[in-house]
Amino acid sequence: MKTHLATALCLLLSLSACTAPTSGNDAAVATGAGAQKFMDNVNETLLKLGIEGSQAGWVSETHITDDTSALNARANQRFIDATARFSKESVKFDKLDLAPDLRRELNLLKVSLVMATPSDPKEGEELTKIAANLDAAYGKGKWCPDPKKPETCLDINKITDIMRESRDPKKLREVWEGWHTISPPMRKDYVRFVELSNKGAKELGFADTGAMWRAKYDMTPDEFTKELDRLWGQVRPLYLKLHAYVRMKLHEKYGDIVPVSGPLPAHVLGNIWAQDWTNIYPLVAPANADPGYNLTDILNRRRMAPVEMVKAGERFYTSIGFAPLPRTFWERSMFVKPRDREVVCHASAWDIDSVEDVRIKMCIQPTDEDFKTIHHELGHNFYQRAYKDLPVIFRDSANDGFHEAIGDTIALSVTPEYLAKIGLIDKAPDASRDIGLLLDKALEKIAFLPFGLLIDQWRWKVFSGEIKPEDYNKSWWDLRLKYQGVAPMAARGEEFFDPGAKYHVPGNVPYTRYFLAFILQFQFHRALSQAANCALPIHRCSIYESAEAGKKLNAMLSMGLSRPWPEALEKIAGTRQMDATAILDYFKPLDAWLDEQIKGKPVGW
Ligand SMILES: [Zn+2]
Numbered sequence: 218m219k220t221h222l223a224t225a226l227c228l229l230l231s232l233s234a235c236t237a238p239t240s241g242n243d244a245a246v247a248t249g250a251g252a253q254k255f256m257d258n259v260n261e262t263l264l265k266l267g268i269e270g271s272q273a274g275w276v277s278e279t280h281i282t283d284d285t286s287a288l289n290a291r292a293n294q295r296f297i298d299a300t301a302r303f304s305k306e307s308v309k310f311d312k313l314d315l316a317p318d319l320r321r322e323l324n325l326l327k328v329s330l331v332m333a334t335p336s337d338p339k340e341g342e343e344l345t346k347i348a349a350n351l352d353a354a355y356g357k358g359k360w361c362p363d364p365k366k367p368e369t370c371l372d373i374n375k376i377t378d379i380m381r382e383s384r385d386p387k388k389l390r391e392v393w394e395g396w397h398t399i400s401p402p403m404r405k406d407y408v409r410f411v412e413l414s415n416k417g418a419k420e421l422g423f424a425d426t427g428a429m430w431r432a433k434y435d436m437t438p439d440e441f442t443k444e445l446d447r448l449w450g451q452v453r454p455l456y457l458k459l460h461a462y463v464r465m466k467l468h469e470k471y472g473d474i475v476p477v478s479g480p481l482p483a484h485v486l487g488n489i490w491a492q493d494w495t496n497i498y499p500l501v502a503p504a505n506a507d508p509g510y511n512l513t514d515i516l517n518r519r520r521m522a523p524v525e526m527v528k529a530g531e532r533f534y535t536s537i538g539f540a541p542l543p544r545t546f547w548e549r550s551m552f553v554k555p556r557d558r559e560v561v562c563h564a565s566a567w568d569i570d571s572v573e574d575v576r577i578k579m580c581i582q583p584t585d586e587d588f589k590t591i592h593h594e595l596g597h598n599f600y601q602r603a604y605k606d607l608p609v610i611f612r613d614s615a616n617d618g619f620h621e622a623i624g625d626t627i628a629l630s631v632t633p634e635y636l637a638k639i640g641l642i643d644k645a646p647d648a649s650r651d652i653g654l655l656l657d658k659a660l661e662k663i664a665f666l667p668f669g670l671l672i673d674q675w676r677w678k679v680f681s682g683e684i685k686p687e688d689y690n691k692s693w694w695d696l697r698l699k700y701q702g703v704a705p706m707a708a709r710g711e712e713f714f715d716p717g718a719k720y721h722v723p724g725n726v727p728y729t730r731y732f733l734a735f736i737l738q739f740q741f742h743r744a745l746s747q748a749a750n751c752a753l754p755i756h757r758c759s760i761y762e763s764a765e766a767g768k769k770l771n772a773m774l775s776m777g778l779s780r781p782w783p784e785a786l787e788k789i790a791g792t793r794q795m796d797a798t799a800i801l802d803y804f805k806p807l808d809a810w811l812d813e814q815i816k817g818k819p820v821g822w
Contacts, residue, residue, distance in 0.1 A: 249319075252310045256322050259303045260609040264571060266296040267609075271569045279551050279578060281559040304330055304421065311422070318779070322610050325778065328433045329610075332426065332725055333417030344413040347406050351723035354403050358718075360395035371395065373489075373720075380489050381496040386474050390706055393484035397709075400717030407717065408686045410725075411679055418680075427680035430673070430727050434616055435781035442677075444795065445729070448736050449670055449700075451797035452663070455804060458811040459663050460702050461820040463494065466501040478819035480704035483697075490719055491703050492668040494660040501660075503810070506653035509646035512636065516583035523552040523581035529639060530591040533627065534599050537760060537767025542598065543573050554580035564590050566597030566624075571612050572605045589628045596624030604777030613778040615785035618733025623774070625738040626745070635759035645757075648806075655756060655807040662735055663804070667700035669732030674700070675716060676728075690715055702822040737786075739799035744790040745769060756803050 270292045277289035304327045315323070332348060334341040361370040371379070376396045383389055415425045423429040424438075431438035460481065467475040467485055475482060487496025516526070527550075531542055549569075554562060562580035569576065575598040581587050600623050604612050614620035633645035675696050678684040684692045690709055693716045697703050709715055716722045746755050749763035760766035773788040783793035790796070801808065 247309045247313060249313060249315055252313060252315055252319060252323065255307070255310070256319060256326075256608075256610075259307075259322075259326060262299055262303075263296070264609045266292075266299055268570050270296045271567060275567060275569060275576070275578070278561040278565075279555075281561070300326070300329060301334065304333075305336070308421065321779070322608060325610050327421055328429060330421075331430070331727060332414050333421050333423075333429065335413055335416040336420055340413055340416065344410065344417065347410045347413070348725060351403055351406055351410060351717075351725070354406075355399070355717070355720055355723040358396075358399035360392075360398055362391075362395065376489055380484075381487055384470075384500075386471055386485060389484045393489065393706075396489055397713060397715055397718045400714045400723075401712065403717040403723055404686075404689065404714040407689075407714070407723070411686075414725075415680060425680040425682070427673075427677035430729075431677070435783065445670060445732070448732075448795055448797045449666070452666055452736075452800050455659075455801060455808055455811075456663055456666060457702075457820050458808065458815060459659055460822075461815045461818055462811050463497070463501055463660075465815065465818055467497070470500050478822065480698055480702045480822045482706050483703050484706060486664075486703075490668065491701060492665050494664040495657060498657050498660055501656070503652045503656060505649060506656075508633070508650045508654055510633070510636075510642045512585035512588060512641065513583065515641055516585075516588065521583055523579075523583075526581060526583070526588055527552060527577070527591055527595075529588075530595045532639070533592060533630070533635075533761055534595060534767075536762045538764050538771065539599050539767065540602075542575065542595075545574055546576060546598070549574070550576040551578045552581050564594055566594040566601070568598070568601035568612075571601075571609065573602070575601055589631050592631055593624035593628045596627045599623075600774045603771060603774035604779075607777045607779050611777045611779040615773070615776065615778060615780070615782035616733065617727070617730035618737055619782065619785065621730065621734035622737035622741060623770075625734060626741040629738060629742045630759040630761060632757055632759045634753070634757060635761045638759075638761060648754075651754075651756065651806050652810050655804055658756075659804055659807055662739075663800070665735055666732060667702075669728065669735060671696040671700045672716075672719065672721060672728035676722070687711060698822070733795070736795055736797050736800070739803050740786075740790055740796050741770075743799040743802060754806070755799075756806075 270289075273285075273289040273292035277285040307323050307326050310323055332344070334344050359370040359372050360376070361367065363369045371392070373396070376392055379392045380389065383392070411426070418424075418426045418429040421429065423432060428438045431441045434441045436444070463486075464475060464477075464481055467481070468477055471485060475485060481491070483491050485497070486494050488494065524547075535541055551560065554560060560580070561578070564577070564579040567576045567578065568574070577591070577594045577598065579587070579590065579594065581591070597620060600614060600620060601612070614623070633642065636642045637645045675684065675693055678692065679689070688711075690711050690713050694705065694709055705715075720726070721728050742758070743755050745760045745763075745766040746758035748769050749758065749760045749766040751758035751760075760770075769789050773785050776785050776788065786795065787793050
């Protein structure tokens, strides 16, 4: 959902070529002064290359042509090459006793890469090529029901549409199996990718690539893994109830395709990866599901222009004490899909110069969903602006889960009460409508959690060698069963490579950040609602107009990445520990309602 400077560029592209020669800067000898000088140069260089990369990226996404794509790829490669070169060079300061801030900057530089290429030039080149090929193989992935007729071919967008809309289990299964034919050809490359990227990670001092990823979280890789298990343990009981309820309703709809007990089949949950179940809401909705208003209708009836919707979003932030967005935001953002050229409509927030030039890029429609998305995207922009005065390498969120969590935290404040306050609806519906709203949200937020967790559980074990290539697919489905309680319709042997059918695997994008974001946003929301003195149940709380909540939020945002994330968390939540009980508080009425619905029915699988 976002694009922002510095490390994010690396994370997104996950390509690197570490074969470039080291800079001839001899002044950067291994002394404290040398380390400072080195880091100053890193900050200055990455800022300059980052701006070039962001500008090229913005143009390439708002005016897609072969040329803008090529310019963008080149600018990004320069940024990535420089980061890779600097991180390898920084190893020479490893043993020096340095000021804590400087040490932190150097450490962050080292873990900012998602993929480290081995220093052997041939291997480096091979890895870079394989990574690009895997990414491209996914991007070009299509399933053609009739290979002789190219017009029947389905890309991921069309697959997504069918998975969302179709209620024909036969068709859903066909499409599900079809999409999973794109990935077996990736398997051989992926094995080699793991070997080579591990080699690069070892050269930087990490046990393997997965350990390098986990090193970003201000604790040891093992501690971090345990922390995730603990959080999952807190929410798992609620997930089990949701799973049991959905299974019961889908059994009513589909008969024995969905068993009374046991795992849910992977193809009937409205999403190709079963990671978001909102699309099947109509099949599981409670009787009194109508929330009593329809924001999409209201926005349409009022003919609310996209820019007015963004203005409303901005007012949310100014109401809690943030300065209005700069003039350039309004001049340079893209709110509407242009008629005359190709653009990437997927909503994102940008921070072009890492200072004031923030923007959003969206193709806004007058819908409930887009109204929320605007609040979410602006969250990225206000975060980016809050940390603009820090050294460049600190201009990022406290850990990679925080950026997404902030946008979503604000979106949780887009409640009926808030909509009534800003005059979009007459009055908030009474509590009898809560279950529908909460169930809908649970199908998005609770259903996602085990999926958000298992992708990297699989990958970390693949990188560490605990999962061997001959067990790639088996271990994938073992984890999907263990965490999600989801199973394929027929055996999926090692002739398949089902992890490759999810973008983030061939794209090499770490995934744990999304799990963290889904946990943190509720913890933030609960704490900020308390700061705002909200007396309602927390799913009804909005921090709109609360200067107190705004102050707390800003205290955290302005820290950027300069301190370990538990300190940032403490600024908002008053505790240094992540805590998923806020989710249980938020969904409390739903939890009780689910207990009623599944009384006497099997729970678990
Ligand atoms: Zn986002």
